[in-house]
Amino acid sequence: MFDNNLKFCRENLNMTQEELGNKLNVSRKTICNWEMANDPIPILKLVEFCNLYNYSLDYVTGLTNENNKHYNKININKKEIANRLKVLRKSLKLNQTRFAKKCGLPQQTYSNYETGLNLITTTNLYAICKTYNISMDYLLGRTIKEKQVNYS
Numbered sequence: 001m002f003d004n005n006l007k008f009c010r011e012n013l014n015m016t017q018e019e020l021g022n023k024l025n026v027s028r029k030t031i032c033n034w035e036m037a038n039d040p041i042p043i044l045k046l047v048e049f050c051n052l053y054n055y056s057l058d059y060v061t062g063l064t065n066e067n068n069k070h071y072n073k074i075n076i077n078k079k080e081i082a083n084r085l086k087v088l089r090k091s092l093k094l095n096q097t098r099f100a101k102k103c104g105l106p107q108q109t110y111s112n113y114e115t116g117l118n119l120i121t122t123t124n125l126y127a128i129c130k131t132y133n134i135s136m137d138y139l140l141g142r143t144i145k146e147k148q149v150n151y152s
Helices: 006-014 017-024 028-035 043-053 078-091 096-103 107-114 123-131
Strands: none
Touching: 006 028, 006 043, 006 107, 017 028, 017 096, 028 123, 043 078, 043 096, 043 123, 078 123
16 A cells, blocks of 8 residues: 555645545545545546546656646556556566566566556556656556656
């Protein structure tokens, strides 16, 4: 689990938890649990929030303190994510086992992400981004160029 900036973003939008819950089709309690980092924000809901309000995925998840307001709206594409993960891993000259182990992931779980079999979870994506200092916006296809995250 990881802390996030969802509460700050919501308050910056002058929204209540209930209003945001209605926008994302979840309960107020779910929003509360996400904000308190009791539950991870599902990747599809995270992307929906960022698309609706033009927030950086890196910013909302707390990977960076900077919110660049110039991001494209995206639809999740497992194959694109898989390709970017594979390119990242190969650029680091690591096999799947070593890449996954450094992030604390089982190799098979990572393999399923890299082959596009499963959609990556927010928690595992965060672990990869934090471990390899890479942008979540990039890995999900929201930005074209790979970029390093400037951690807070």
